[in-house]
Amino acid sequence: MSMHLRTRRSIVSAIVGAILFSTASAFAFDIGSLLNNKPKEPDKFAVIRVDKLASLMADPNSHVNIYDANGWGLRSTAGVIPGAHLLTSDDKYDVEKELPPAKNAKLVFYCADLH
Structure with a gap:
């Protein structure tokens, strides 16, 4: 070799x-x-139905925070859930500025998937 x-x-x-x-x-x-x-500790995420969200919104003791992660184009055609907070972006928003400071706050995020 x-x-x-x-x-x-x-x-x-x-x-x-x-x-x-x-x-x-x-x-x-x-x-x-x-x-x-x-x-x-496992994350406590869940998918909820519209009727469950409606009951949370109707209950003044639920203290639910609703966030719209749709873009402006879709918001202008599809609308926004009344009282929802509009996120500045669907994936790059400032958590400290746009979400409540309480770690145990009830948060609901929604968006449309057009794909």
């Missing part, structure tokens, strides 16, 4: 070894973090 071929095989072997080592290390780290961490 030529010296050039041996050198080439050594380099390829070193690269493959480095990849396997880094993958094994990352995998071991992930397993360790799973074993040492307590389960995360």
Whole structure:
């Protein structure tokens, strides 16, 4: 076997070894973090029906906050739920400025998916 071929095989072997080592290390780290961490509290999201939203809106004690995430074009043709807050964007709004500061506030977001 030529010296050039041996050198080439050594380099390829070193690269493959480095990849396997880094993958094994990352995998071991992930397993360790799973074993040492307590389960995360699940998010409390739910899809609600229009009749449920209407009853929340009618109940003065529900303190529900409704947010419209539609664009201006759709709002002008489809309208807006009365009392809804208009978000400045459907995906890049300023949470601190546009949502209530209370972490336990009831929030309802709606938008139309025209796709």
